[in-house]
Amino acid sequence: QxxxxxxxxxxxxxxxxxxxxxxxxxxxxxxxxxxxxxxxxxxxxxxLGVFYTPRPVVGKLESIKHFFYYQHKCPVPELGGRVMGLVMKMVFNPALFDLEKKDFKFMGCCQSIYYDDPNQLVDQRDFRAVFGYAVTESLSADQVEEVLRHDSSLKHEGEIAESKCITTYFPWRNKLSYSIGAKKAYPALDAFFRENQSSLGLPERKLSLERSMEKEGRIEYYCGFDEKTQERFLSLMTLPRGEYK
Missing domain, CATH: 1.10.287 (Helix Hairpins)
Known part of the structure; x- marks a missing residue:
């Protein structure tokens, strides 16, 4: 040798x-x-993180004060384009986004919630999701009203408390990170949830949540919420569920 x-x-x-x-x-x-x-x-x-392995842990989803959001349906492969269109709607809302500073006016992050298992849907176009901006600072009633006044399709939800859950993350590098991260993080979350659901006393999983933390260099993924928190997130989706296999 x-x-x-x-x-x-x-x-x-x-x-x-x-x-x-x-x-x-x-x-x-x-x-x-x-x-x-x-x-x-x-x-x-x-x-890009192709060799990165997400490691789920029991953690927490930090609280938010306000959530401005849209409901929508589309096949999973079209999520990127759909979300980009919704981002542009928020960008051109002068009460929510500062074009001069190229940033949101309030502290927070973009947040998505997914309500269906695409593998179980008969029609992939029935995949339901919520996308919006989660605000972490307090706003006055007038500020909330002003944001909604500029976009009639935008919905608002008040404070959502911190909750214990299962979480992991994926490094953010560029827009490709969202598709690569999803393909790695969600299977890892699924496996961890199945292995630990009983010991953690968690209810049936009915949704997943994703937070874009580009400034911090990561995308955060969550599932396995307690029943009260999960029901709160479920109440945000009013579009009818598609047919399952």
Whole structure:
């Protein structure tokens, strides 16, 4: 084994010297190019979190003071485009978003709630979701009214208390993180919930929640709420449930 390492070292040193002197063969140049491409690709995939493994734990969902939200239905593959359209509606609400500062006027984060298992739906277009902005600071009645006045399709829910639940996260890098993270985080949450539902005394799971924490560099995922909290989130969805298999 030491002899093999010495031979590899000698080969690499020789290759390095030939690269510097410009004496590498076409085969060596192609090999170096292929190795560089593979290394760059693996580095980018690592950066995106493709090799990251979410680890669910028993944690908590922090409380919010207000939730401005939309209800909608669409197939899961179309969620990204649908949410982007809803984000733009909020961006052009002058009572909610400051275009000059390119940020929301109130402290908080974007939040999604998902109400269906897409694998059980007969029609994927019946996948129900809520998307909106969760405000963590107190607002006056006038401020709430002003936000709603600029968008008749926007709904409002008052304070939702902190609750114990199952949670995990995925690193946020760019918009691709949402699709990669969902494919990794939700199966991990499902498995953890099934293994621990009984010991934690949790009711049947009827929804999942997701918070976008881009400034903090992560996407947070939640499920396994107590019955009271789950019923509160269920009350936000008034669209009829689609047919299940």
């Amino acid at each position: 030491p002899m093999a390492l010495l031979q590899a070292k000698d080969f690499l040193m020789g290759l390095y010297e030939r690269v510097l002197s410009g004496q590498t063969s076409i085969r060596e140049k192609l090999g170096i190019g292929a190795a560089s491409l593979i290394f760059s690709s693996l580095s980018y995939l690592w950066y």
